[in-house]
Amino acid sequence: MSNHYNTLGVGKDASPDQIKKAYRKLASQHHPDKGGDTAKFQELQTAYDTLSDPQAKAEYDNPQQQYRFDTNNMNGFEDIFNQFGFGPMGMNRRNQQVRRNKSITIQVRMTLKEVFEGKDVLGSIQLPSGREQALQIKIPRGVKNGDQIKYQGLGDDSIPNAPRGDLVAHIAEIPDRRFARDGANLFIETNITVFDAIVGTTVIVDTIADSKLEISVPVGIQGGQMINCKGHGLPEAQGTVRGNMYVKINVKTPVNIAEEDKVIIEQLRGKYAI
16 A cells, blocks of 8 residues: 555655645646556546545554554444445445636636627636646626636546536626616716706717717706716626617806806896795
């Protein structure tokens, strides 16, 4: 029987981090996908599985642990079987545990424009097995900050003959300098003068689709009111229906008004006092 410590090239007093580092280095060298020997890789895997599990490591380090049988109480055999990991009918519970490869999580940063269009992620990642894997995934339109998109079979492959783990893309949305967001709805601000607010006007605003939209500002609009531009927001998650864009109207007061104009404004103020 091989010595697990010798297999990984570490001492018996090695820390969990040292054991993991040694395993990853050797697994990368001997992985079958890189032309390594399958038997050697499985030996490394067995050694790491044992030494990385505190209970399994303790049992491996102390193989002579004794159990005292109480012949006066035959019911004690059930406890003894349980200590060895056996359940009813002598079935080993440890063997019932299905070994699975783990999922891998990556962070994908996205601008609001990329949320609107969807994003192709191209690159590579290093798997826990040490293998370098090319990455080509599509992030769908309309995702939100904090969403997690799962891609089956693109995760860990350290355990031979076991299904591969999944790849999970965690979405981190980058704040936009023009638009605020609430779900599929967008919010933007524009400024008009107090005179525009009195008589009405038209303004041109940007859209998330990099186009310009002309909207009518009604007569007598108040500062802070919003105009709803339906269908100019973000797409609903993985759908074709789009949310709305709300334009907040900020009413600004002109400065440096000529004295003769102030007289006219003063007359109007008296006429239209609120």
